[in-house]
Amino acid sequence: MNEEKQRKLAIICSKGSLDMAYPGMVLANAALMSGIEVHMFFTFWGLDMITERKMDHLKITPLGNPSMGMPNLLSILPGMTAMATSMMKKEIAKLDFPPVREFLQMIVDAGGHLYGCKMSMDMMKLTKDDLFPGVERVLGAMEFMEISEGAQIIFI
Amino acid sequence: MNEEKQRKLAIICSKGSLDMAYPGMVLANAALMSGIEVHMFFTFWGLDMITERKMDHLKITPLGNPSMGMPNLLSILPGMTAMATSMMKKEIAKLDFPPVREFLQMIVDAGGHLYGCKMSMDMMKLTKDDLFPGVERVLGAMEFMEISEGAQIIFI
């Protein structure tokens, strides 16, 4: 990276679970506060993070995540996903991190750029109108290549 | 990144599920069409993407993925993985994206380089003969370091 050039971060968000939504937003926010140019590209399940009817209801499941330490037979019971989600939301709030919608708005207000992935949107039958208004535009993969030129790329 | 130098993308594919196979191929394809040098390194579960007897049968499971919106108790029923897989394959075909084997062949034909990870192959008792013929060679992690010098690295 040339010192003379503006440092740039391109974050690809491909997961729609609550625990994997935060790392991208935390990194984007820290980068913006450090004067780094930030581009967030939402693809596949990551589209949930910017889809109006889903972004306020992201979940976390103990299923298939041995780090959550819940026995598999227990983790499939109804209510376990809701319980884990509610616990994580409380922990996030305690740390003064905002919910997804507010956090993304903060990122936009700080100059961060949000993009939806065209291919994923077509697959999930979403249009720009289904997305969070903070989303700047919908991009194809080749346009992402252009925008991420010279950037540090993080795929989450 | 120096403007004078060829832009390079190194994609590490570590997942063997259908939904996480496509992002790497879509990015590789877009990069090649943009004139970017592309290296794909298949490791751990990602080896499934280039293993002859598995690459045509990648699956997707609703289990442990809250974005798919299926209750856990339902998602463990026999047939659910097959159903989700078949649905996703149809959606991918509708978007005119080819199946995994054809997509990788397109990438190779466009000049992309595919490599198997030696350590993972040893662990799974695979030899070069078990792999898709488009795979250029088998690399150790240190050789990957050499090849990825100056590249944007994406770990999927």
Add this chain to the structure above:
Amino acid sequence: MNEEKQRKLAIICSKGSLDMAYPGMVLANAALMSGIEVHMFFTFWGLDMITERKMDHLKITPLGNPSMGMPNLLSILPGMTAMATSMMKKEIAKLDFPPVREFLQMIVDAGGHLYGCKMSMDMMKLTKDDLFPGVERVLGAMEFMEISEGAQIIFI
């Protein structure tokens, strides 16, 4: 990347499962052996890799991972996670890769830097005393931005 400058790798480890713990350590080790500066940042579930009471007991689950080829109804049975974990540990040992603790110590001894993520530690109520002694220090996201300047960033 300027040829004149030291090549640098920043690895963000966000997963606490055994299969996703190794890729970061293998890459870090290969990078160090290639003379590359290495920074490992442990966040979210990745904190398990450096938490004293957890790092020797990382698990792998066949649940939600179609690559492991176990039917969902079977994979939730008690004992399946333990069985898969024990099998993978044997395979790793056969390849002469050390267990997590020893591997991280090797990385530290070779000059690699390990950091805990402050936000995740607060969320999980961990202090520096709960961490593996090889961890250099606890970092906020903005400090990570500083350290990763000019680095190739890998998010696992």
